[in-house]
Amino acid sequence: MENKITQLRKGILELAILGCLSHGRHYGYSLVKTISGEKNIDLTEGTIYPLLARLAKESLIQSEWIESSQGPPRKYYTLTMKGKEAYQVLDGEFQKLAAIIADVRKAPDEDRSDIDLNVLSVKKEINND
Amino acid sequence: MTNGFSGPVAQIVDNYLGRLRKGLKGFPAQDQEELVKEIHSHIYESFRNDPTSNEVERILNVLDKLGEPSVVISTRMPSAMVTLGKKKKLPFYILAGVLIALFGVPLASGGLSLALGIIITVLALIMTFYIGAFSLIVAGWLSALVMTVRLFSPGFLDPWVNVYPVVPNPTLNTILYIIGSLLIAAMGLGLLWLGTRMMRGVRFVFRFLFDKIKKIGEARSDRAQTG
Numbered sequence A: 001m002e003n004k005i006t007q008l009r010k011g012i013l014e015l016a017i018l019g020c021l022s023h024g025r026h027y028g029y030s031l032v033k034t035i036s037g038e039k040n041i042d043l044t045e046g047t048i049y050p051l052l053a054r055l056a057k058e059s060l061i062q063s064e065w066i067e068s069s070q071g072p073p074r075k076y077y078t079l080t081m082k083g084k085e086a087y088q089v090l091d092g093e094f095q096k097l098a099a100i101i102a103d104v105r106k107a108p109d110e111d112r113s114d115i116d117l118n119v120l121s122v123k124k125e126i127n128n129d
Numbered sequence B: 001m002t003n004g005f006s007g008p009v010a011q012i013v014d015n016y017l018g019r020l021r022k023g024l025k026g027f028p029a030q031d032q033e034e035l036v037k038e039i040h041s042h043i044y045e046s047f048r049n050d051p052t053s054n055e056v057e058r059i060l061n062v063l064d065k066l067g068e069p070s071v072v073i074s075t076r077m078p079s080a081m082v083t084l085g086k087k088k089k090l091p092f093y094i095l096a097g098v099l100i101a102l103f104g105v106p107l108a109s110g111g112l113s114l115a116l117g118i119i120i121t122v123l124a125l126i127m128t129f130y131i132g133a134f135s136l137i138v139a140g141w142l143s144a145l146v147m148t149v150r151l152f153s154p155g156f157l158d159p160w161v162n163v164y165p166v167v168p169n170p171t172l173n174t175i176l177y178i179i180g181s182l183l184i185a186a187m188g189l190g191l192l193w194l195g196t197r198m199m200r201g202v203r204f205v206f207r208f209l210f211d212k213i214k215k216i217g218e219a220r221s222d223r224a225q226t227g
Helices: A002-021 A028-036 A045-057 A081-106 B007-023 B029-049 B055-066 B069-073 B076-103 B109-152 B170-226
Strands: A061-066 A074-079
Touching: A002 A028, A002 A045, A002 A061, A002 A074, A002 A081, A028 A045, A028 A074, A028 B029, A045 A061, A045 B029, A045 B055, A045 B069, A074 A081, A074 B029, B007 B029, B007 B055, B007 B069, B029 B055, B029 B069, B109 B170
Parallel strands: none
Antiparallel strands: A061 A074
């Protein structure tokens, strides 16, 4: 079960990072605070860094070190053009998926074979690069 | 190391960053330093914003929220290993290509030793070829040099060099030898040129095979998914 939660979170957390950065630049700690906010989600803060590294590797985000008025310099992240586009696409996709989950949740569990069921097919894409 | 903290808090932070560094061994030095710096900054900011009054308690709280160094590194590991694996994969594809092309043997543990043998043979052939080419060049130039010396002082190298007279005139004979030596050197250069051409051809064949195998693999995994 732990594993399932981690998997689910990872994908959504990536989207959340892109969403946060679409409003402006952030450094790691401020991202964590913005994402978790006051919500009761026990986010292990460190998990954000591997995700940031991956997004940067995919050139969806870029970073630069900026001196802080107090304490050590901060590494600020911003969205690249590619990242902005990716965010639009992924956000649209997420809304569709969230709508599916909402529908499924409220659906009565009676036999609905009289209704035409739209079959949802999922094709896995293989990335060979 | 000064990390912006003092007393036991500094020690705790040092210990954490030390463990992080240990976990990052094997990563490029620049990546290591960058991540350590970033995590240090995170700890600093988190510490500054935590309301706990006892400092030691506060830093432990901060590090607990941050998670173990392995968490910070976790998904970098697989990605680093993936790139490593990718680098290693290519020769294996080539091996598989050679084996399938030559014998129709799929690359299994049994095929591996066979493949190793073939690779070593090919490497040995390539090396022999180049050594041959180089010795021709060296021998050609050396004898041309020796003959040129003979041209100017005929008696100088006589104790070591015994030249068979092809034509009666000794000067003409030496010049003939020089031309012969230069021809040998040219032959060596020609072999080198041929070698680069051949390598290009070999590379082309490998790439061709590699693409073919990739396509077969793709088709197979597509079938596995739909079926």
